[in-house]
Amino acid sequence: MTEYILMDIMMPVLNGYEATKAIRTMTNRPDALTVPIIAMTSNAFSEDIQDALDSGMNAHLAKPIAIDEVINTIARNIKH
Secondary structure, three states, rough: OOOOEOOOOOOOOOOHHHOOOHHHHOOOOOOOOOEEEEEEEOOHHHHHHHHHOOOOOOOOEEEOHHHHHHHHHHHHOOOO
């Protein structure tokens, strides 16, 4: 089974950027550096996209989402 994370940015305890950074530094998970993390958020400005990438996410999807775009983005980021 291929795994990936669709990450919300606006969360109550850690925001998506902080959660991504925490995942990327997990030493007890061998996939922490490689699991695709894709932002799925209403934050759609160019700086929001860059913040997602800078935090360690692989891609950014803006809401409202188009399912074809979601499928294509996941497919591009999953390593076969």
